[in-house]
Amino acid sequence: MDVPQAILLDIEGTTSSIAFVADVLFPYARAHLRDFVAAHGEAVAPILAEVPGDDPVATLLEWIDADRKATPLKTLQGMIWAQGYAEGVLEGHVYPDTPVALRRWRGAGIPVHIYSSGSIAAQKQLFGNSIAGDLRPLIAGYFDTTSGPKRESASYTAIAAALGLPPSALLFVSDVQAEVDAAHAAGLGAVLIARDGGGDVQSLDAVLP
Template identity: 50%
Template sequence: MTHFDHIHAVVTDIEGTTTDIQFVHKVLFPYAYDQLPEFVHTHQAQPEVAEQIAAVRARLDEPDAPVERVIETLLHWIESDQKETSLKALQGMLWADGYQRGAFKGHLYADVVPCLRRWVEQGKKLYVYSSGSVQAQKLLFGYSTEGDVTPLFSGYFDTHVGHKREAASYRNIVDTLALPAEQVLFLSDVIEELDAASEAGLQTLQLVREGNRAGSRHPHVTRFDDISL
């Protein structure tokens, strides 16, 4: 059991932390890859889709790029697991349709939700910080294998606050929470993310799930129920 004192808020990663990383890479990404070309073609005139198409063109510095070029770029970003905000937004739209149609449910490890409920009962505030869009985060927790658990969370953060391996991103989160950094605990499976959070003054804990290795710079556990706040 790993104990932390004076924690008022917990910020958790998703992939490899609350959720099997294979769910994202073997279910969500392939679904988006398969559905994206037709979705962009069909919905390109809708404002929310047009906005992301324009963002891709701006990222390419090709303001007149044809839609096929945009789609080709998006598919390449999926293949190479790029953390592009416009891609994440479009993936969120695609996943919304899949979740709502029951094509899949968001995976959560069995140890996660009981601990989240206990922490909320103890008065802790819970937040999510993932490279996936806020919309995608809400869908995963809203249509999860444990039902709708979104009421447990007080807020969500994505790459709009910055990238997860940069200390400034965690400073932005702490500023938003209006708490001293040392009263915030960040959970992740990725050492570089934990390093960035620690640099920003947060307390950190690594989740070592299947296939992951523990680092030496941060305390680590294998399950949420090994965490004591």
């Protein structure tokens, strides 16, 4: 595999466990959403204005249950998680090989960017409050659904343009085949990681031998 000029990483199932997001973060946001909205009316008003229906909170709760990748929901979840991290209730999970790989790539002069359906704020919170410490100094940048859906090739084209790189200079790593396929279609190098076996690699540290 040629050495890329930059690496783009998914989060769930790639840098961090799906269980942490599904069983810790999502339930935490769901449990605190209504009270958070009530306590931060002015701050959340612009977000609620983007949510359809007479009861935007009810709609947001439905979106959580359906795992909708809607930007207003992701933004509000990030705000709720920020409070949880600040209170020490939440601590971001990362696999043991994640900080190892991030440090190795940084040492090799390869910038690493994150692309996740979670908001950029939520991404920074996870890596800034991880069980391995503050990993943000190892990450060059972040992308979320404002760049487009992760299963559409145009999103990867947009990210490459934002980084000022040809798509072929980027390597994307994800545990979702449809995302890998979309990145390939945009001209990126792409690797499927399957930590239970069956993918191109089983750990981030094996992505670039």
